[in-house]
Amino acid sequence: MNAADRRPAERAAFRFLASFDAGANRLYGWRANPLYQSGTIVVACFLLMLLTGLWLVLFYRVGAPYDSVARITGDRWVGNWMRGVHRYASDAAVLATLVHAFRMFAQGRSWGPRALAWVSGVVLLGLILACGWTGYVMVWDTFGQSLAREGARMLDALPILSEPTSRAFTGERPLPPAFFFLNLFAHIGIPLAMGIGFWLHLSRVARPALLPPKPLLYGLVGGLVLISLALPIGMLPEASPFHAPAMVRLDLFYAFWLPFTRWLRPGPALLLMIGSALALLSVPLVTRRRAAAPPPSTVDEDLCVGCEQCAADCPFEAITMVTRPPGGRSELVARVDPARCVSCGICAGSCAPMGVGPPGRTGRDQLSAARAFLDDPARRSGEHVVICCDRGAERWGDAIAAEGAAVLPVDCAGNLHTSIIELCVRGGAAGVLVVACPPRDCWNREGPRWLLARVYHDREAELQARVDRRRVRVTYANASEATEVLAAYRGFVDDTRPLGAGGADPGEVGAECEPVAAEEQS
Template identity: 45%
Template sequence: MKLFSRIDYFFDRLYTWRYNPLYQSGVIAIFLLLVAIATGTYLVFFYKVALPYQSVERIQNQIWLGAWIRPLHRYAADGSVVMAGYHMLRMFMQKRLWGARTLAWISGILLLGTLFFTGITGFMLVSDIHSKVLSTEIARLLDLLPLFSEPISSTFNGPLPLSRSFFFAILFIHISLPLGLGLLLWLHTSKLARPALLPPKKLMWGLLSLLLLVAVVLPTPLAPNADPHAMITRFPFNFFFTFWLPLSIKLSSLASLSLFIFSSSLFIAVPWLFKPSPEKQPAKSFVHEKSCTGCTSCYKDCPFDAIDMVPRSIGHGSAFVAKVDPSHCVSCGICAAACDPMGVGPAGRTGRDQIRDMENLLKNKIRLKETILVMGCQQSIAWPESMMRNPRFLFHTISCAGGLHSACLEHALKRGIAGIFIVSCPPRNCINREGPKWLMARLYQGHESSLNPTIDRDLVCVSPFGCMETLRAMEELKMFSEKIKQKHSPDMSKLPEKECAMEI
């Protein structure tokens, strides 16, 4: 994980967290896929199934369009599968793969596999020596399956060139598979509220410009035509789609197919292989129905569509109350911060629990008016020991910045804390998707369950940091501390206390 953090830090320095491509690997994969589909639409109009190699050659010789659209199509497809693979690896390293996220993981593996096979069929359409070796090897593997009455590998080993019906079938598959990608993408995001499907516009234009530049400067070469009479001993292969081809040729068809089935099964089984034991799993959110006012705030804010509004069964008040679906809940705790009466959230992390924990933290502290409370998301930076021992700062770790209830901040300021410095993940790298977004909305934009309007917002600072940005965080904390020293702090004891009693 440290390696990923260092890479993130490097890209943060280059692009800032707003445009860090590694934080947006999934949506970049979708964007590059759309570029591949758009360029492929142009290419298909010039492709002839009767003369596959010659038609690709003619496209290659179109100086003003085909000469750069074909490499753009190739590089966009390469980039899409690379970013999809990195997205999968990132989710694995962040442990976002079990429980409510199981469906997203499995559909993501199917998405990657379908994208992978779409690219393979594209290479088969070229009818060069790479295409022939690839088609022959796939036919050799398919012969092991009970799909055909006669071995199909003999079709690729005869003295005659492949028929137009073969290329028509491959072209049909190549065009049809993106429709399946659309359905899988819908399934992949079906448990998310407000799923992001495209990167920011500036990043999209930057990526497209980079692809165009690479396509013009480094056009994709066209391998020699496949001669049915020639023995192919050396052939080019694509590092992203056909990297497996040299190894597969050397193995027996049974060994190659077994390796493919085993690796695919292993990827699909990951959510169950790495699922923590029940006692180590975080508690799911719950709703105290008698406290629920039916305001729909938690229902609207939940990033995972885990909360529904259902008819009230006990108590009086609103006709509908919130209800948590445990199969969708990932225990992010964002609903706890959304609830003004503090009646929803994971066990031990509701608004009332947060106020109780804050009181325990401050109970025996002295000279609070000279102390800065530093609240940090557990996924963000790790403070050095020298800072932790500094009596000027009081550190408190929270599970997610988005789950921090504004009443907890009010309570700390009422008790005399000089200022509050909140460290969150970069918004586009939050493992709970929208934690920093809702925190900022409640503190500064008047969102539901917002911070008391009488509180001076200068006493609260929210800053996003990556895991490796400790030095920058220390600098900003020291600057905030100096600012608080110079600021005349109002008497917070006159603020009204939020009611924390709960009717059982």
């Protein structure tokens, strides 16, 4: 995605996010950066809630909701911290969901084929909040009562119920166990519905990461247990229809809206809630690119050798292999589903014969651009070439260039074709430093992972063995990590200085990728 094509709000959000990411990388490293793992943290919290919830429901009584929760809370050995973990995990889930949503917005990953993930994510957030709502009502303390009454008040604004639901909480008669049974049913049923939401949310991505890396997972679970033990959860006074509590301890993650809506009439309060939900749902429309959306990948069937690598690498399952009509060069040919393709270009890097990729960003297009870059009279033999994405180049490209590097910005380092690296080395560069986003921060999901595999582990469209690996390095940095990139660059220059300038005729590189060569590979 072209950085210039992004709206000011998105650019500002991205700068903000990148700064936080950089700080978290320094503290936790990119592998365990919790900001990169916001989505998987939600899943981990969800599983934690399921486990603790299953235990808690064994001791919950719909006939005596408050007393049964008080009994659970009074059990210092298990009940108290189990309830604490259940509650704090649900809070952490909301927090992580908000970070995740902000991340997708800031990185412009909320529209086009990704709109389904955004919309299902908003629905999931709504379900999490609704589930928390029912969870607090289950306790039937002053906070639960406030939530129930406020919910009923807004529901009464709808002209569909002749009897106001608020009357259930007036004290005319005790609340029946059926109310708490229904509430418990909803509290258990909503997470089941969320399973469908999760499936939809992940339905357009290949190999979704569901859990955070182990150190982060253990840290999260351990931290929640520790905090539940150290700061044990308490009980608020029992709900009473005859006493309005002076002070309520609100869970701001779930009831942030309560202090505001209470001062509004039910109709406007309900409209505010519905309006907020619609505003969130409409983000894919608002963030849609003003200019034409980047076109989906296309396949040059004359070049395609049916190797299936692009289908295997596509992070969005947008490429399938179909049987080619008889007489073709291979049995199978790649086919791109434009409805699923986000134009990430990962396939461009995975195709050895350079036959697939978004128009203008295929391996061949990258090669042409790199040739033009190397043909620039300003280029000197023995230079170090730094290949990085547009976003990185925008932030620290000048600083690297000031160190003497030749900066070659590309759309995404993750869809870099390894031939470009070879072209640079054989064109006389002393070394090629590829600066990619940290793997969990890749806008195109799996770019750095495949890049590394192609450069060092012979994954298809691999960097040829003839390229001296000492002259090539892949490093990770986000757009705000200028210091880290400079340090990596200086270290790379020091390491490659004894090697001198690279060499050989760069013109040979293109021939490697001609269809004939690809045919030989197959």
